[in-house]
Each structure stands twice: as C-alpha cells, then as structure tokens.
Amino acid sequence: PSSPGRAPGNGDATMTPMNHASHTPCTPSPRVLMIYALALGGLLVYSGLAPFDRPTWALEVAPVFIALAVMIATWRHFPLTHLLYLCIFLHAVVLIVGGTYTYARVPFGFQLADLLGIERNPYDKIGHFFQGFVPALVAREIFIRGVYVNGRRMLNFLVLCVVLAI
Secondary structure, X not given: OOOOOEOOOOOOOOEOOOOOOOOOOOOOOHHHHHHHHHHHHHHXXXXXXXXXXXXXXXXXXXXXXXXXXXXXXXXXXXXXXXXXXXXXXXXXXXXXXXXXXXXXXXXXXXXXXXXXXXXXXXXHHHHHHHHHHHHHHHHHHHHHHOOOOOOHHHHHHHHHHHHHHO
C-alpha cells in the first residue's frame, strides 16, 4: 500500500504531489494559525520594548518577521503540518528570547546550567539545535510535497545541504 504523497510501488522512487489546498487532520485550522501569529506578534512587541541590546535583538528576530510574512502569504495554498507550525513557533520563541537578553544572558539558560551542574549558560545550544532541526523539517516537507526530489537518498542529501547552508 502506498502512503499519501507517494506513488504506488517503490516507496523511494517517485513522489506525486499532494493536494496543497486540502485541509487534512495534520493541518491546523486557521484559528490555530491565528493564535500562533498573534502570540508571536505579542512576544515580538514585548521583547522589543527593552531588549538588552537593540541591534542584536533586531538581527535575532528578523528571521521571525520573515517567516511570519512567508507563512501568512502561503498558508492557503501550501499549508504545513501542525507539527511543523508548532516547531516553527517554538523556534521563533527561542530566537525572540535569545534576542531580548542575548543568548549568554537568558535567565532560563542560567537555571538550566544550575540544573545540569555546568558553568556556562547553554541557551545558545538550544538555539543551535532549533536552527538545524526546524529548517531540516521545513526543507523536507517542501521537497516532498512539492515533488522537487525523487528518491530518499537525494532527499536526505538536499535536506542536509539546506541545514548546512543556513
């Protein structure tokens, strides 16, 4: 049996496009997307009121503004999965918090350092994890659903290339 988005036969051979406009159980409702967008907007405003270093804040949160604009422009004709929207939301929160305090000064990082018994604030490692993990998920979903790649090996290679390029 073939899975959604794949042609019958060899699971690694040819991938067929999915109906991008359809609302599936994996795609969140417009209401959920609006909640994510409003929450990020509120966090952006609040974090921009008194960041530790405004130029650093602007550079750190710029990808959030870009991602929000792209997702708002594409959510109807290329909706992502609920899991991916959640991961993008969490990544945006990590960027916003890191930009507000600078990564070395994030209070949660100090609490985590105390919990783990380490000297250094590890919040930047959380940011690095999200900076690799979330773009890999985004690239994978775009490559598969857009039918830009044939074969699992090439898919994995190109996803890795995207992550390393970022």
